[in-house]
Amino acid sequence: MLNAGCRLGLFPLLSAEPGSTAEEVGAGLGLNPRPTQTLLLGTTALGLTTHEGGGYRNAELIEQRLRDGTWEIIEDLVAFEAGIVVPADPDFTESLRQDTNVGLRRLAGEGTDLYHRLTHHPELSDLFYRCMHSWSRLSNPVLVAEADLSGVTRVLDVGGGDGVNAIALAQANPGVEFTVLDLPGAVGIARRKVAERGLADRISVVEGDIFADDYPAGHDCVLFANQLVIWSPEENTALLAKAHRALPAGGRVLVFSAVSDESGDGPLYAALDNVYFTTLPAAKSTIYHWGQYEEWLTKVGFTDVARHAGNTWTPHGVVSARKP
Missing domain, CATH: 1.10.10.10 (Winged helix-like DNA-binding domain superfamily/Winged helix DNA-binding domain)
Structure with missing residues (x-):
């Protein structure tokens, strides 16, 4: 309705x-x-x-x-549910049985995750990134408030999509430059968005695979915004280790995401959103709890690990750490 x-x-x-x-x-x-x-x-x-x-x-x-003026955000999110999420929802039970994203079969193409499949469907890709942009507009106040960029000169936004996170942070931190790294389907949109906001001199956009390709050099902070919910614990550990190698001593890493409670009983938003993560994005997608991020960061060599809860109706927060 x-x-x-x-x-x-x-x-x-x-x-x-x-x-x-x-x-x-x-x-x-x-x-x-x-x-x-x-x-x-x-x-x-x-x-x-x-x-x-x-x-x-x-x-x-x-x-x-x-x-x-926020109704357009709601319309985008409803369109995302109707066009991408709901068609795969009947595969939730089978995704639980097989412990993988069975719902991806609803989208023709190559690749074992939603993002590679979307490159074969330009209209759905545009819908997806438009809706992710709107969702980020709702959650980004937490990112801007909790991401401490004091002393940082250049941030690498890994899997930065259409640039919405880099744009928000650039507007809030005028002395910091950014690089958005993502797949071909996203970088074209990101370049357009960055140019529209007059930030092309401070935000670069680079095409690449966040797992297979080397990270661009020259960054003292790596940001994973709404990214690590997509991948398995092993893949997340690999991504964080890659960030650790790319950073200089004293460099910072920031993980921004929806987070579940360590008590295992909520929040309700995270529990319900996990239907989507279990069914569609990637084989092991899920909303992790705070302690898991802290464990992975410590395992790959980061120190000063800290959590920064957003305390809003969405369970978003930031986990920060430093390379010694």
Whole structure:
């Protein structure tokens, strides 16, 4: 119902014309009476819209998002769920049985992870990176607040996608330069985004495989933002070891991600999001708990390992460490 309301334009219509009757809603959306009734019954029963005195309005939660300009983020996330996540959801049980991302079979192409498969599907790739950009807009306040870049001159953003994390950090840290490293499907989008924000002189974009290719030299901080949830513990250990080798003495590593509780009972967001991570991105994707990141960082030689919780409705946080 939420997806249908988004795609049909129901919520902007009710924001512009609150109190519209079912007939007026149908006319505005180009729907016949029966589907209009079906849509409005569903959205109202779910609390997405309200019905009083014969007229329909948006629920206050939705109306607030339309007023503050964040509704486009919600629309992007709903589109991501509908276009990429939901088609693979029926494979969740089998993914649990086989201990691998069975849902990837829904996407034709080469490669054993979602990101390589997306290179064969330009429209889905654009949708994916657009939605990851919107998701990062929601979580990046935690990254900006908790990532201490004092004394840092240049950050390597490993698997930096469309550059959203580097852009946010560059805007908050004007004396720091950045390099975004990612696959071909992402770097073209990243270059465009960086140029649009006038940051091409401070943010470089490099095409490469984060496992197979050498990391560009000259960085005193390596950032893994929403990246290590994708890979297995062994792969994450390898990535962190690679960062350790690339950094000079005193260099810093930052891991930014959604994190689960070590108690094993939450948060609910992490538990539910793990359906997606188990089914689709890569063979061993999962939302790890704080202690696992700390263990891997210590194992490969980092010291001064510390956790920085975001304390927001999303369970994001930063784990920092230093190369001695």
